[in-house]
Amino acid sequence: MNTTTNYDKTAPESGGGAAPSTLPPNFFRLDLILRLFVFASTVSALVVLVTSKDTETIATGFPPPFASVTRDAKFNYSPAVIYLLVALAVAILYSIITIIGSCSLASRPAPSTKILFNLIVFDTLMAGILASATGSVGSVAYLGLRGNTHTNWNKVCNVFGKFCKHIGSSTVVTLAATIGLILLVVLSSYSLYRRSR
């Protein structure tokens, strides 16, 4: 059978007969920097989210003692924000584990291909979870900012400004962490590609 011809053509250097003389590419430092970035952004997003409690005194138009009413906005009032909180907590835990793993690999010339494969799989999963959490909170935050006249959902950000700023910042920072994880997938798969036959 001659079916291997096409394949051999794509990787002529593998048939040289000698063990690989050059070291495989090692993107350990870039990997660690990206993982630290993901860790820092998820931690800051979580802190901003948890400290988003906002208490406002709203004038009612009635005479005293009913002239004003105190209302508060907390992150646990919306299921979408609770989902973001859980996703961020999982991402922080995952970041810590992978940073420790990344540091322990520093002494090696290159991580094993099995580790790279596992990193691609779990980074993709984490990126998917964070992306869906970003989307869910983003749409609720947009509703709070603009409201929706078709469903009579009034905007709330004109009252709870601090709360909305915190939720919005947290969403943007989570988006940055998601992009960091996608870049990690690209890096790991590029590393695997450079080491493929």
Place this chain on the structure above:
Amino acid sequence: MNTTTNYDKTAPESGGGAAPSTLPPNFFRLDLILRLFVFASTVSALVVLVTSKDTETIATGFPPPFASVTRDAKFNYSPAVIYLLVALAVAILYSIITIIGSCSLASRPAPSTKILFNLIVFDTLMAGILASATGSVGSVAYLGLRGNTHTNWNKVCNVFGKFCKHIGSSTVVTLAATIGLILLVVLSSYSLYRRSR
């Protein structure tokens, strides 16, 4: 320098001195099945989304001719649903391109590693986009189903039942497509891993 020892140990078969005698693994058929699944699910999600228009006659309690009012719910009333629509359209286009590419690779014994690397990168991106769209529409659909007493956002699914069913089904099917894309990333990276030195 003796730093390559650890690396060589992980892949002893590559130092055999001979050109690879076994064919590289080819998951073309599984890849094509998964891509067809992603295509079918995104198309059905888009169709369900576009046909979600619901017109309801709501009793107002006033005497005739004001006894009832006709209200409709359409997908373009919510920015989150429009985002899902655009994401689905992009995913369908992407699916068609990759299915054609996948078929054209069928004659080869195995796809080149460069193609596998590119597939991982773009599949991850598409999965991220679909995941965020699923999250954004999911949270809005949940608001429509349950409402939110803290923000006085009343539920709307008790009135527009057909609309909510369509949006909900579309979200679930999009989630299935996202999982399909993540499985494609796993498959491509496994294929790359099996061909790594």
